[in-house]
Amino acid sequence: MDRRKFVKTAGIAGLAGTAGLITACGNQSGTADCGDGSTARSEETFEWKMVTTWPRDFPGLGTGANYLAQIIGEMSGGRLTVKVYGGGELVPPFEVFDAVQRGTAEMGHGGAYYWKGKIPASAFFSGVPFAMTASELNGWYYYGGGMELYHEIYKPFGIIAYPIGNSGTQMGGWFNKEINSVDDLKGLKMRIPGFGGEVLKRIGGTPVNIPGAELFTALQNGTIDATEWVGPMNDLAFGLFRAAKYYYYPGWHEPGTALEATINAEAFNALPADLQSIVVIACKAANMDMFAHFEARNGESLEKLLDEHAVELRPFPDDVLAELKGASLAVLEDQAAADEMSGKVWTSMKAYMEQVRPWTEIGSQYFVNRR
Amino acid sequence: MDRRKFVKTAGIAGLAGTAGLITACGNQSGTADCGDGSTARSEETFEWKMVTTWPRDFPGLGTGANYLAQIIGEMSGGRLTVKVYGGGELVPPFEVFDAVQRGTAEMGHGGAYYWKGKIPASAFFSGVPFAMTASELNGWYYYGGGMELYHEIYKPFGIIAYPIGNSGTQMGGWFNKEINSVDDLKGLKMRIPGFGGEVLKRIGGTPVNIPGAELFTALQNGTIDATEWVGPMNDLAFGLFRAAKYYYYPGWHEPGTALEATINAEAFNALPADLQSIVVIACKAANMDMFAHFEARNGESLEKLLDEHAVELRPFPDDVLAELKGASLAVLEDQAAADEMSGKVWTSMKAYMEQVRPWTEIGSQYFVNRR
CATH class of the missing domain: 3.40.190.10 (Periplasmic binding protein-like II)
Structure with a gap:
């Protein structure tokens, strides 16, 4: 028997069996311990769209959307591909939230405060005047109860959101x-x-x-x-x-604006567990990546604005x-x-700021003021 | 034909074929487009060890190592599992680098400056006196040439390293x-x-x-x-x-100490492309996660030290x-x-600090001094 042909056929059989996310060892979860020391995954592939509020490839923001899509594709080995659309290409920039809610796109990339007309509390999840720096805000999101509240405000809309970047302190x-x-x-x-x-x-x-x-x-x-x-x-x-x-x-x-990925909850829930984890962790990595990008490039851009312009x-x-x-x-x-x-x-x-600010004062703030 | 039995057999056949990382559609890469719209992955599983310089489960540092191992396991759907060892459990804390170099463990979790006796330049990759905050340092790592230099200093030792967390500004x-x-x-x-x-x-x-x-x-x-x-x-x-x-x-x-994961290069290179990507991106997500953890908990711990102790x-x-x-x-x-x-x-x-500091001065530093 030709093994190459055999496994190819098996692959197709596996795919045919994925309507209920049945994996290669026959159970109903996306990822599975086959009980014989090997594991198997759903062979089902997913093609998602990501609509954004930014011009395509715009530095930091548009490229951040590209990066998020890219790492999801790479980590999933192509099982979940995400095609990025610039603002206006599929839907206008400020219709990103609606498009994700409707399922026109499975993902959106923008800023939470753009939806404050629909959800007043959303504005707290991007930038709050005189409140937190990027570092402080990330502490609140991941370890201060912010993420739970973020999920709560979007739940009625069938949307799950994650922070996927931060511009750092903006300019006035x-x-x-x-x-x-x-x-x-x-x-x-x-x-x-x-x-x-x-x-x-x-x-x-x-x-x-x-x-x-x-x-x-x-x-x-x-x-x-x-x-x-x-x-x-x-x-x-x-x-x-x-x-x-x-x-x-x-x-x-x-003072430290978080950008957001919105995800259609139904599309997310249809993913096998490993792909769900890949999406969530990719958002966290993208958050780090975009913040680092802004930190590194704002300085040289400021220099250009002052010296050349x-x-x-x-x-x-x-x-x-x-x-x-x-x-x-x-x-x-x-x-x-x-x-x-x-x-x-x-x-x-x-409540969070009352604890984090005294720490900032004797930590990073005290240091930068004296270095 | 019983499909459940069939796909299970196919799964085992696939596994048997992975000596050369042959996937379920029969080609030689870890992940593959099967040409029929589906994809398939190597069924090979990998069990790694991660040795650390921290006590097991130590807040922020030990738990950061656990988190990194956990997300690699979850995103890979169990194809790559990483077992974490506290300092002294498998090797003493300061032998982590040697253990990863030898391949006793595939990964290590510690701080780059612990190896300065062996590699003087390593001390630059954790904390440099009067130099950068965590945010600035991450800009240098990911977008300022730092990562390339980091990889260069460890290459002769057969080790690849990534930043996987930051303590923020430490105490004196x-x-x-x-x-x-x-x-x-x-x-x-x-x-x-x-x-x-x-x-x-x-x-x-x-x-x-x-x-x-x-x-x-x-x-x-x-x-x-x-x-x-x-x-x-x-x-x-x-x-x-x-x-x-x-x-x-x-x-x-x-002023902003980076922690590091060291990876045995041979072990890393033996992974299929999707698992390599999962390891690299997990490190970036862990970097964000640990920094957020320190930001959120240092404030309440400071309060306890002052009020209760x-x-x-x-x-x-x-x-x-x-x-x-x-x-x-x-x-x-x-x-x-x-x-x-x-x-x-x-x-x-x-060179990087010359550009980033003027930005910090009018950005986050100016803001926190006036909020």
């Missing part, structure tokens, strides 16, 4: 006038999503949220007066320095930051009072 | 007297590994390196006068507060830190001049 944004007092922010039409936008509104500005890909044009043609986007690497890539003169820091509104770098004055902080806390408390899930999440975050 | 250590000037460190016999120990030696102290598990006894019976270990979570777990009065910060000598928390005086910084830079430059690989690594780190 691009302006065509100097910001010397909070009055300079009044009346300003600025692209700033999530809680940051609510804070701007509270102090008299007009926040708008438009997809990243439209920012440069909107700023250049005066549709908006100012914009924040991400940080040096991404802001350089969009050429925002060509449409505004002043580049402000710090990103008080997004003569950008005028400015800190927000301390009294402006103090007023923004007051307005931020008021916005957060108001939302926590108005929406039950928001209240639950904000309470969890505050 | 436990002392039984106040440190008011550098003179107070002179003559001190202190457990402090890596470059930190070299710096202590340069200013007149006596560094020793002993495994973590022996620290409490050594400090209590006077074998050492002082010790640093990790940070609040780990120091609390060893009960070091019972053997010393003063707890100093910051950990100038280890009345530990006296002290900052090193600024002039002591300034002198330690001068001595640190001298030690690093001297080693870079004396050892070619160390010179190469330190040059890479310095």
